[in-house]
Amino acid sequence: MLGFFLHRLGFSILAVLMISLILFVLTAAIPESPARIVLGADAPEVQVQQFEHEHGLDRPLLVRYGEWVDRLALHGDFGTSVVTGLGMNEQIAETLPVTLELVIVAFVFAVVLSIALGTASAVFENSWIDHASRIFTVIGVSVPGFWTALILILFFAIRIPIFPPGGITPVSEGLGPHIMSLVLPAFCLGIFYTAVLSRMTRSSLIEVLGQDYIRTARATGLPRSLVLRYALKNAMVPVVTVTSMSFGYMFGWALIIETVFNIAGMSGSLLNAISQRDYATVRAVVFVFTLIFLLANLAADLLNAWLNPRLRTVQA
Amino acid sequence: MNRLVRAFGGPTGLIGGAIVVLVIAMALLAPAISPFDPDAVALDRQLTPPDLLHWFGTDQSGRDILSRVIWGARPSLEIGIGSVLVSILFGLPLGLVAGFNQGSWVEQVIMRTLDAVAAIPTLIWAIAVVGILGVGVSQLGPLAIGNQTKVTILLGLLYIPGLARIIYVATLVEAQADYVAARRLQGVPGWKILFSDVLPNTLSPVIVHATLQIAVGIILEAAISFVGLGVQPPAASWGNMLAASRNFVFSGEWWLSVFPGLFISITVIGFNLMGDGIRDVLDPRRKLTMAPA
Numbered sequence: 280m281l282g283f284f285l286h287r288l289g290f291s292i293l294a295v296l297m298i299s300l301i302l303f304v305l306t307a308a309i310p311e312s313p314a315r316i317v318l319g320a321d322a323p324e325v326q327v328q329q330f331e332h333e334h335g336l337d338r339p340l341l342v343r344y345g346e347w348v349d350r351l352a353l354h355g356d357f358g359t360s361v362v363t364g365l366g367m368n369e370q371i372a373e374t375l376p377v378t379l380e381l382v383i384v385a386f387v388f389a390v391v392l393s394i395a396l397g398t399a400s401a402v403f404e405n406s407w408i409d410h411a412s413r414i415f416t417v418i419g420v421s422v423p424g425f426w427t428a429l430i431l432i433l434f435f436a437i438r439i440p441i442f443p444p445g446g447i448t449p450v451s452e453g454l455g456p457h458i459m460s461l462v463l464p465a466f467c468l469g470i471f472y473t474a475v476l477s478r479m480t481r482s483s484l485i486e487v488l489g490q491d492y493i494r495t496a497r498a499t500g501l502p503r504s505l506v507l508r509y510a511l512k513n514a515m516v517p518v519v520t521v522t523s524m525s526f527g528y529m530f531g532w533a534l535i536i537e538t539v540f541n542i543a544g545m546s547g548s549l550l551n552a553i554s555q556r557d558y559a560t561v562r563a564v565v566f567v568f569t570l571i572f573l574l575a576n577l578a579a580d581l582l583n584a585w586l587n588p589r590l591r592t593v594q595a
Numbered sequence: 596m597n598r599l600v601r602a603f604g605g606p607t608g609l610i611g612g613a614i615v616v617l618v619i620a621m622a623l624l625a626p627a628i629s630p631f632d633p634d635a636v637a638l639d640r641q642l643t644p645p646d647l648l649h650w651f652g653t654d655q656s657g658r659d660i661l662s663r664v665i666w667g668a669r670p671s672l673e674i675g676i677g678s679v680l681v682s683i684l685f686g687l688p689l690g691l692v693a694g695f696n697q698g699s700w701v702e703q704v705i706m707r708t709l710d711a712v713a714a715i716p717t718l719i720w721a722i723a724v725v726g727i728l729g730v731g732v733s734q735l736g737p738l739a740i741g742n743q744t745k746v747t748i749l750l751g752l753l754y755i756p757g758l759a760r761i762i763y764v765a766t767l768v769e770a771q772a773d774y775v776a777a778r779r780l781q782g783v784p785g786w787k788i789l790f791s792d793v794l795p796n797t798l799s800p801v802i803v804h805a806t807l808q809i810a811v812g813i814i815l816e817a818a819i820s821f822v823g824l825g826v827q828p829p830a831a832s833w834g835n836m837l838a839a840s841r842n843f844v845f846s847g848e849w850w851l852s853v854f855p856g857l858f859i860s861i862t863v864i865g866f867n868l869m870g871d872g873i874r875d876v877l878d879p880r881r882k883l884t885m886a887p888a
Contacts, residue, residue, distance in 0.1 A: 294711040310727050417607075421863040423814050425821055426837060426856030433844050433852065444845060531718035535818045539841065549719075550822060553726030565723045572716040 283584050291577050296348075298569055303344045306562040312336060313361045316556045334361050357566075362557040370548055370560065371567060377447060378537065378544035382529045384461055385469035390522060393473045397480025397518075398511060404485060412477065419474025424532060428467040428539040435463065445541040468536045472525045479521055484514040516586045520579045527575030530568050601876070608872015614865025618858075622668035631659035633666040633831050642848055652850035654839065660850060663831035664858050670832040671862065674747050674825075675812035679805045681751025686758035687794075687801070693759070694766025695789050706763065713756035718818060721749050725824040746825055750812055761804050765797035799877035806870035810863045817859050833859045 314330040315322065331337040335346075350356045357367035400412040436444035441459075448460040487493065487510045496506050530545075537546035545564055552560035603609040621628065631649075637657030645652040651660035693705040730742045740748075769775065770793065778788045819825035820834025828835055833855040840851035 290707075290710070291714075294714045297711045298715060305724060305727055310729075417864060417867060418860075421810065421867050422860040423817055423856065423863075425818065426852070426859065429837065429840065429844050429852040429856065433847070433849050437845060437847060527716065531716050532818075534719065534722065535821060538822055546822075549723065549726075553723070553824075558727060561723055561726060565719055568716055568719045569714070573714050576714060 280584065284581060287577055287580050291573055295570065295573060298573075299348065299566060300344060302562055302565060302569070303347060304340065306558040306565075307343060308340055310556065310558050313558070316362055336361075351566075357563040358559065360552075360557050360559045362555060362559070367560055367563040371545075371563060374543060374545045374548045375567065377542060378530065378533050378546070381447075381461065381464055381468065381537070381542065381544065382526070382533050385465040385533075386472070386526050386529060388465055389469035389472040389476060389525070392469075393476035394480055394511075394515075396473070397477035398484060398507075400477065400481040401484035401488065401514075402507065409481075412481070416474040416478040419470050420478075422470075424467040424471055425535045425539050427470065428463065428536060431463050431467065432539070445539075447540075447542050464536050464540045464542060467539075468529060468532055471532070472529065476518060476522055476525065479518045480514065483517050484510060487514040516583075519586060520583045523575055523579035523582055526578075527572035530571055603869065604872030604875030607868050608875065611865045611868025611870070611872055614861060615869050618668055618862045618865060619672065621665055622672050625666050625669060629659075629662040629665040631662040633658065633662040634829050635659070642843070642851075644848075645850055651854045652848075654836075654851055655843070660836075660854055663836060664833070664854050667831040667833045667836060667855065668858065668862070670743055670820075670826045670830070671813050671816055671834075671859070674743060674750065674816040675809040675866075677747040678750035678754060678812045679808050681748055682754035682758045682808070683801070683805065685752070686755040687762055689755070690759035690762025691766050691789055691794060691797070694763040695770050695785065695793065697767060697770060705759075709756040709759050712753075713760075715753060717750070717753045718815060720753060721746065721815065721819055722822060722824055724749055725819065730824055730827055742824075743826055746816065746819055750815060754808060754812075758801070758804060758808070761800050762797050765800055766793055769793045769796050803870055803874040803877060806866055806873055810866035810870065813859060813863050813866070 312327065312331060313334070313336065314327045318326055318330060328337070335343065347358075350358060355368075357371070359366050396412045396415070400409045403409055432444050436442050442463050443456075443460045446460065447464075448456040450457045493506060493510055496509065497503075533544065534546040534549065536542075537544045538550070545568070549561065549564045552558070552564065600606055600609050603612045635658060637653065640649070640653050640657040641655055643649060643653045643657075649659050649661065651664060654660055654663070689705050689709065693702045696702045725742070725745060728745060732742075733740045733745065766789075774792065775788055778792055779785075816825055816832070817834035817837065820832050821838045823835075823838060825834050826832035828839070836855040837852060837859075840848075840855070843851045
């Protein structure tokens with residue numbers, strides 16, 4: 280297991296280096312020079328060159344990349360944006376927790392509900408519960424969450440004002456209002472993954488329930504609930520991987536959901552940076568998201584290997 | 596009729612196929628069936644609720660929403676289908692070559708590189724890269740690349756690892772088959788076996804994956820346009836119509852947001868049902884191909 284872990288970790292580190300190089304080139308070499316953005320498009324060439332020299336922007340790209348990696352890896356420091364003059368670490372420290380909370384709440388909601396739905400669907404295969412939940416999964420994977428968000432705001436925040444139409448109420452104004460403000464965004468973010476995961480749980484559990492050892496267990500007179508518990512444990516093996524990956528994917532969609540609900544999370548940082556042409560901040564935000572995504576994938580691989588010992592030797 | 600149902604893997608697959616055909620027909624026939632000019636501003640008819648003249652109502656500029664929804668199908672389908680074609684163009688040869696050269700450095704280089712690219716979260720990168728390149732027309736040598744083309748190519752490139760892996764796995768299986776050994780003994784060169792014998796046998800999972808991926812692409816297009824980085828107004832796209840409708844949700848003008856979203860949802864349901872149906876027909880062993888996006 281340790282060998283497998285080191286192998287996967289090594290790959291993840293290589294992937295981070297490769298992706299961060301692509302990211303650095305995209306954000307540092309392709310767009311116009313930050314000097315032109317700060318000084319204006321009409322600034323004389325001498326001034327632009329002086330600005331670039333002062334901020335070290337005239338050095339070779341690879342040197343700047345090395346310095347960026349060095350500062351990030353050793354000090355966890357993204358540096359200061361040349362365009363806004365703001366520290367990027369402070370900005371991320373302010374907005375990441377907001378996004379993180381939204382994603383975690385949506386993730387827990389999706390996992391709990393999908394296991395319940397998928398299990399009910401598999402145990403009562405072809406009953407009305409199964410049919411209803413299968414219709415739900417097709418709709419759930421097809422309806423874009425940000426549209427659901429607009430519709431829910433229309434009905435449950437404007438027409439019938441149960442929930443606030445946007446923003447996250449800070450905990451300082453009470454836990455109740457804080458939770459209420461999370462309900463709609465977390466629901467809209469989590470519903471797609473509820474559908475994906477409950478569909479997987481269902482088909483995986485149906486397959487396990489059809490196995491000989493389950494029939495044997497039933498024949499020996501084990502109580503149904505105990506049999507189901509054993510079956511569920513085995514059925515969850517393939518589901519766990521996708522569940523873990525979903526956590527990484529949810530951050531992408533959180534951007535869009537945050538936009539709909541005007542939530543001051545990472546989406547604001549990214550979209551503001553794009554509109555201000557502050558590419559150093561774009562780089563920092565995208566890097567954070569990519570790192571979370573990679574960690575979620577790494578966790579998926581490790582969980583999979585832990586639950587499925589055969590894979591350790593095959594892949595390592 | 597029974598044969599038609601079977602061809603789509605059951606009644607739900609057939610419903611999906613019918614939806615897809617209808618939506619594509621709507622996009623192709625847009626000039627003929629759209630009741631108004633989608634971009635025609637009518638300042639005396641701003642924000643009118645649905646009535647007999649404007650079935651889906653009008654927007655803040657008095658433009659007919661039904662006409663804009665009909666025309667908006669074009670960029671959605673173009674990006675959804677176009678990006679999948681881009682991924683097939685690159686992913687198919689990569690997957691085939693890697694799978695056919697199992698154990699060699701070629702396989703290692705291709706698959707490890709693709710693994711690294713697969714670690715890129717699609718939506719965030721698509722938004723960031725379009726943001727960096729800018730939504731205007733980019734000049735690439737003599738080529739002028741509009742934003743819609745940029746989004747299509749970008750999504751296509753990000754899809755490559757997923758598609759290539761499916762072809763790679765299918766090719767690995769096929770390369771072990773007796774018929775490949777027999778062809779080799781006949782002295783047929785490897786590349787010829789690969790393209791004339793192995794390739795056709797790997798297409799089933801590709802078709803299934805491509806159909807489901809179109810559904811993903813339509814939602815991604817809508818999301819990218821929703822944050823203002825996809826199809827640019829005044830051209831209508833389902834995503835940018837939803838983006839524009841945001842301000843009117845609060846004042847209760849529901850028709851601006853309901854109809855574009857309804858069309859995205861129905862179209863995506865169509866491609867998903869059709870993809871599931873085709874899988875049941877072509878690839879009955881694989882039931883669990885649906886991946887999160």
